[in-house]
Amino acid sequence: MIASGPEADQKRRPSKINVRVLRQDGPGLPPYWERHQVDYEPDMNVISVLQKIAAQAKTSEGKSVTPVAWDCGCLEEVCGSCTMVINGRVRQSCSALVDRLFEDNPEEIELQPMTKFPVVRDLVIDRSRLFHSLKRVQAWVPVDGYYDMGAGPRISREAQEQNYPLSQCMSCGCCLEACPQFNKVELQRNPGESDEDFTKRKEAAYESEFIGAHAISQAMLFNSHPVAKSLEKERMETITSTGGIQACGNAQNCVAVCPKEIPLTTSIARAGRAATVYAFKKIFDR
Amino acid sequence: MASNRVLVVGGGLAGLSATMKLAELGIPVDLLSLTPVKRSHSVCAQGGINSVNDQTRQQGDSEWNHFDDTIYGGDFLQNQPPVKEMAYWAPKVIDLMDRLGVTFNRTPEGFIDRRRFGGTLYKRTAFAGATTGQQLLYALDEQVRRHEAAGLVKKYEFWDFLGPILDDGGRCVGAVAQDMVSMQIRSFPADAVVVATGGCGLIYGRSTMSVFCTGSAASRCFQAGAKYGNGEFIQVHPTAIPGADKLRLMSESARGEGGRVWVPRKPNDTRPPKSIPESERYYFLEERFPKYGNLVPRDIATREIFNICVNEGLSVDPNRMCVYLDLTHISRAELDRKLGGILEIYEKFQGVDPREEPMKIFPAVHYSMGGLWVDYEANSEGGLVPGSPRNQCTSIPGLYAIGECDYQYHGANRLGANSLLSCIFSGLFIGPGIVNWIKSNKASADLPKSVFERAVGVEEARHKKLLSNTSGGENPYLIHQELGDIMTRSATVVRYNDQLTDAYSKVTQMAEQARRCSLADTGNWTNQNVIFTKALQDMFPVAECILKGALMRDESRGAHYKPDFSMPSLTSTDPTARHREAEQWCDAFDENNRKFLKSSVCTWKGNEPDLKFEDIDTRLLPPRPRLYGLVGAEVIEQVWKERAEAKAREKASAPKELVGSA
Ligand SMILES: Cc1cc2nc3c(=O)[nH]c(=O)nc-3n(C[C@H](O)[C@H](O)[C@H](O)COP(=O)(O)OP(=O)(O)OC[C@H]3O[C@@H](n4cnc5c(N)ncnc54)[C@H](O)[C@@H]3O)c2cc1C
Ligand code: SF4
Ligand code: SF4
Ligand code: FES
Numbered sequence: 015m016i017a018s019g020p021e022a023d024q025k026r027r028p029s030k031i032n033v034r035v036l037r038q039d040g041p042g043l044p045p046y047w048e049r050h051q052v053d054y055e056p057d058m059n060v061i062s063v064l065q066k067i068a069a070q071a072k073t074s075e076g077k078s079v080t081p082v083a084w085d086c087g088c089l090e091e092v093c094g095s096c097t098m099v100i101n102g103r104v105r106q107s108c109s110a111l112v113d114r115l116f117e118d119n120p121e122e123i124e125l126q127p128m129t130k131f132p133v134v135r136d137l138v139i140d141r142s143r144l145f146h147s148l149k150r151v152q153a154w155v156p157v158d159g160y161y162d163m164g165a166g167p168r169i170s171r172e173a174q175e176q177n178y179p180l181s182q183c184m185s186c187g188c189c190l191e192a193c194p195q196f197n198k199v200e201l202q203r204n205p206g207e208s209d210e211d212f213t214k215r216k217e218a219a220y221e222s223e224f225i226g227a228h229a230i231s232q233a234m235l236f237n238s239h240p241v242a243k244s245l246e247k248e249r250m251e252t253i254t255s256t257g258g259i260q261a262c263g264n265a266q267n268c269v270a271v272c273p274k275e276i277p278l279t280t281s282i283a284r285a286g287r288a289a290t291v292y293a294f295k296k297i298f299d300r
Numbered sequence: 301m302a303s304n305r306v307l308v309v310g311g312g313l314a315g316l317s318a319t320m321k322l323a324e325l326g327i328p329v330d331l332l333s334l335t336p337v338k339r340s341h342s343v344c345a346q347g348g349i350n351s352v353n354d355q356t357r358q359q360g361d362s363e364w365n366h367f368d369d370t371i372y373g374g375d376f377l378q379n380q381p382p383v384k385e386m387a388y389w390a391p392k393v394i395d396l397m398d399r400l401g402v403t404f405n406r407t408p409e410g411f412i413d414r415r416r417f418g419g420t421l422y423k424r425t426a427f428a429g430a431t432t433g434q435q436l437l438y439a440l441d442e443q444v445r446r447h448e449a450a451g452l453v454k455k456y457e458f459w460d461f462l463g464p465i466l467d468d469g470g471r472c473v474g475a476v477a478q479d480m481v482s483m484q485i486r487s488f489p490a491d492a493v494v495v496a497t498g499g500c501g502l503i504y505g506r507s508t509m510s511v512f513c514t515g516s517a518a519s520r521c522f523q524a525g526a527k528y529g530n531g532e533f534i535q536v537h538p539t540a541i542p543g544a545d546k547l548r549l550m551s552e553s554a555r556g557e558g559g560r561v562w563v564p565r566k567p568n569d570t571r572p573p574k575s576i577p578e579s580e581r582y583y584f585l586e587e588r589f590p591k592y593g594n595l596v597p598r599d600i601a602t603r604e605i606f607n608i609c610v611n612e613g614l615s616v617d618p619n620r621m622c623v624y625l626d627l628t629h630i631s632r633a634e635l636d637r638k639l640g641g642i643l644e645i646y647e648k649f650q651g652v653d654p655r656e657e658p659m660k661i662f663p664a665v666h667y668s669m670g671g672l673w674v675d676y677e678a679n680s681e682g683g684l685v686p687g688s689p690r691n692q693c694t695s696i697p698g699l700y701a702i703g704e705c706d707y708q709y710h711g712a713n714r715l716g717a718n719s720l721l722s723c724i725f726s727g728l729f730i731g732p733g734i735v736n737w738i739k740s741n742k743a744s745a746d747l748p749k750s751v752f753e754r755a756v757g758v759e760e761a762r763h764k765k766l767l768s769n770t771s772g773g774e775n776p777y778l779i780h781q782e783l784g785d786i787m788t789r790s791a792t793v794v795r796y797n798d799q800l801t802d803a804y805s806k807v808t809q810m811a812e813q814a815r816r817c818s819l820a821d822t823g824n825w826t827n828q829n830v831i832f833t834k835a836l837q838d839m840f841p842v843a844e845c846i847l848k849g850a851l852m853r854d855e856s857r858g859a860h861y862k863p864d865f866s867m868p869s870l871t872s873t874d875p876t877a878r879h880r881e882a883e884q885w886c887d888a889f890d891e892n893n894r895k896f897l898k899s900s901v902c903t904w905k906g907n908e909p910d911l912k913f914e915d916i917d918t919r920l921l922p923p924r925p926r927l928y929g930l931v932g933a934e935v936i937e938q939v940w941k942e943r944a945e946a947k948a949r950e951k952a953s954a955p956k957e958l959v960g961s962a
Binding site for chain 2: 039040055056057058059061062065068069071078079080081083086087088089090091092093094095108109111113114134135136138141145148149152153154155156157159160162163164165166168169170171173174177178181182184185236239241242
């Protein structure tokens, strides 16, 4: 609350932080590296480094530049906004502590935008595909309406304990960045194309591609809800079609990078089993 | 009829619940937000959401009690009918969230588990792990996505609301907003506009809030003519983790599970905390409040921690203010089981294990009780008339406000776990009222285009002027820092009139300075620089409401504490003298209420707020003193009770009056 000065620190810290940022002025434009230097303070994270870079708007060579653009929100790793590639690893920048990064490399911090999503500008990327996947798997409870109808179904403690971790997915996209089967989809707007038409064309392109580990996990979450189960068939249809579970090579990279430690491979295994059952059923129902 | 649309600005709990209710009623909604709605600040809420429930009911609890606790906790500064309606809706709200799939913690038998929160005797609080806000937000986000997939809701994410559009008669007929990617400015004609844009913590620089909580949207409505109420009431949470970018909340449960607050008795003691012997530690809350110890109410704990650092110079860190919150005497296993989630936050962001080292914490700005003034229509039972277009309507017809950005539900002090409730309740409740409003008015789509073009023109001019102002030389980020420092120093825990006067004049000067900002980015693509600068400029009118309210309110009430105007403890020891003193105390209390049991309501006068005190609707519960920690409380209580009984007798013998609407 009150402005803080440098802490009487046990460990010696450099007085400056060197940062190398991969910048890009807009979609489709060439990326370029830029160096910045900011003063070190205790308890900094990458967000506070970026805040200082924005306030300075000067490179380490002293050249005036526009502030680096980036996304953030909660600053406590719960909103999913601030994902970027830091020192080669995808993660949330709000929980990337400078002191920890220094343990790996005291010389420099390297910041890059996620590579699996189109760059909007600098570190800001367009993750609309990630949210569109949630529509593809109908990740919701299809209640009748919002009038008062009494309580929901009784839920056992075990079920809650299984589902709660899955429902903590904050749509950050780390799992997608790390996934070898999740490839970038980037379309350029055609001259004169309206927002609506461009969105439609993007969504069509997303639909032929992999939905991603996060969406598979959400499908499993809702398939296990007593009411949301009613859409199980529709979800399984998505999961067994193009871009569904068969696109997953089971490389398990996703689970290793999820900041919320969501048991993604468990969800994927469940989805795999459910897909087999669903495929059989479909054959016999014909 | 031309097709009707409603614009909802903000997709936190309040905005999303309004959106889904309107969609259910068949109204198409444009939903506009600075960020993908799923990332709204509501995700941060940890603790829970309150309602009376089957179990507490059998222990003597009732909706009325929840209402009473909320009013008492808020020091009687709320109009009572909306609060009553909210308390009576609370169980329905929890039931609905349960049906929407929220992963509330469960009892072994499968019922929703509850915990106890501050300001009540009952276990009313439903929770989902340590992420209740996130879980509630996601459930609403999913419903809105469902309506979006069905075509009834259209989202505009990464859009900045620039202000309401009024027709010549002063009715709100839409809004102007800016795409934060392409920087395009356009109008959104709408038959009603709902602002649900959250709190204004960023006015204080750093707080427990998200970066989106600038208050800019509420300020833009205020500057367009909507009134702003009770701005001076800002809740400061006693325990947060100071950080360079944010002050992260350390939940009350750390103290609930046995955490002890202390400082070394000797100022500037540089020894590591664990090597300081017990006898040289000052457990100041335990010593000063033997009965409640570390679990004194929020406002008291906040004041004591603040005082020990600021006035007694006992901060544990020479360069910044903080005290120890110590859990190291509790076993690791027990800590992990009970407090795992919140200890991980500390560990993650401080890089220190709180199971081994005492945490360093300090109070932080946490919640804005004040906000846009909104109306209501009361029914004969003292609740609200459902479907009345007046409910939640700002002083601009057709412009509604809900959630943390309204001033309606929490008075002088918000109780824990009541905010999530007020957000969802007000969002659901206004749906039918808005439908009725729309029915009785001409569709905005049929208005002449010029109304909208004019509004867009004004905003385009403001934008261009900012980008071309290369000679001003002011840096918006530095001005923000300074504003935060001034506000934090003068208008948080303890307030003095000389400091407030000084802060007010500085802040008005800085508002001028902020108009001379030169931008490092003058481009027209994802220009965060200009979006931030606009938000900064618009922080000033709200900052001025806060300071002016604080200055003019010469009393202490809830979160607003002025030592120079506080009600004193009793001093005499002789019973008769003490009784007489208590009588005087009660007279003074009544007198003070006559002056200040009022909302402060500001109107924007072009360059500064004009403040008027407005009566409060106390039709259901007569105000009574909050006597926590006061010497002589028992005697005062006794006298107060006698007086209340006398009043009741008087009333019973007088002819009955009909309760009308407010
Ligand atoms: C750390 C923390 C813990 C908390 N814990 C609890 C708790 O346990 N229980 C409880 O009851 N309360 C709690 N609270 C309070 C509670 O979380 C908030 O009051 C509540 O979530 C506010 O919800 P809202 O819908 O009003 O606004 P928000 O969730 O803040 O949403 C505001 C929306 O408005 C949008 N917006 C803002 N400005 C603009 C603009 N200019 N243009 C366009 N869009 C805009 C944002 O993008 C966002 O979508 C806590 C608060 C904090 C900080
Ligand atoms: S397990 Fe599947 S989803 Fe996860 S990283 Fe591998 S391929 Fe991607
Ligand atoms: S599953 Fe994990 S990594 Fe993937 S989006 Fe959700 S929170 Fe992020
Ligand atoms: S800012 Fe919310 S996750 Fe980092």
